Amino acid sequence: MAESDAKVDGFKAAAAQAAVELVKPGMRLGLGTGSTAYHFVEAVGVLVRNGLDVTCVPTSEATRSHAEKLRIPLSSLDETPQLDLTVDGADELDDQLRLIKGGGGALLREKIVATASDRMVVIADASKVSETLGSHPLPVEVVRFGLRATMRLVEALAAEAGCEGDIRLRAGQGDLPFVTDQGNLIVDCAFHKISEPEVLAFALKRVPGVVEHGLFLGLADLAIIAGPGGVKAMRRPGA
Numbered sequence: 488m489a490e491s492d493a494k495v496d497g498f499k500a501a502a503a504q505a506a507v508e509l510v511k512p513g514m515r516l517g518l519g520t521g522s523t524a525y526h527f528v529e530a531v532g533v534l535v536r537n538g539l540d541v542t543c544v545p546t547s548e549a550t551r552s553h554a555e556k557l558r559i560p561l562s563s564l565d566e567t568p569q570l571d572l573t574v575d576g577a578d579e580l581d582d583q584l585r586l587i588k589g590g591g592g593a594l595l596r597e598k599i600v601a602t603a604s605d606r607m608v609v610i611a612d613a614s615k616v617s618e619t620l621g622s623h624p625l626p627v628e629v630v631r632f633g634l635r636a637t638m639r640l641v642e643a644l645a646a647e648a649g650c651e652g653d654i655r656l657r658a659g660q661g662d663l664p665f666v667t668d669q670g671n672l673i674v675d676c677a678f679h680k681i682s683e684p685e686v687l688a689f690a691l692k693r694v695p696g697v698v699e700h701g702l703f704l705g706l707a708d709l710a711i712i713a714g715p716g717g718v719k720a721m722r723r724p725g726a
């Protein structure tokens with residue numbers, strides 16, 4: 488039976504609380520996006536209120552406004568191009584800490600911030616862990632120009648990479664498409680099973696209209712997973 492929303496939210500909060508233990512004075516932090524990262528931002532807000540000195544780079548406008556309300560000192564990657572630690576959620580992860588991200592539409596900034604960080608830590612409730620990626624649709628950020636041609640090419644190259652399924656433009660408000668913080672669109676690809684994420688990632692990067700995809704490969708070092716059995720750490724093999 489599926490856990491209740493309140494229970495799942497409690498697991499998200501527990502994972503975030505465990506991750507905040509990694510935050511040390513003077514750190515430059517990347518702040519993720521989504522309902523799990525929300526708890527982490529809240530916890531950092533408490534540390535800041537208690538006098539901790541940190542500098543944070545948000546991965547979305549939503550996280551920026553949340554952090555501003557908590558008076559967390561903010562910076563940008565232009566001012567602070569190298570970060571010590573980024574803590575972010577994920578839509579799905581496997582035991583090699585390969586991730587699907589972008590359910591909240593922030594994948595591009597999230598990937599840029601995670602890549603600029605010495606360490607990326609994922610926080611999630613246990614329902615996000617999968618044996619094989621693909622249960623969650625893969626978000627792909629695309630430019631508006633040539634949208635239909637880009638979607639056709641995504642479909643064709645993904646099929647060559649062994650992934651087939653429904654590919655659709657993410658809806659926003661009313662009849663409008665969802666627009667990312669960077670002014671791009673998101674195409675959600677319901678592949679159901681991504682047996683070789685590296686092969687698919689390489690294929691998607693060949694499409695000129697694709698800005699970035701939600702496969703985060705080799706980026707996360709540690710995942711903090713909370714569920715009915717408590718809080719557990721998963722490490723990337725070889726990290």
Ligand SMILES: O=C(CO)[C@H](O)[C@H](O)COP(=O)(O)O
Nearest residue numbers: 521522523576589590591593
């Ligand atoms: O990638 C993301 C946003 O772009 C989020 O981290 C991901 O969607 C998980 O969100 P949540 O913690 O709300 O389940």
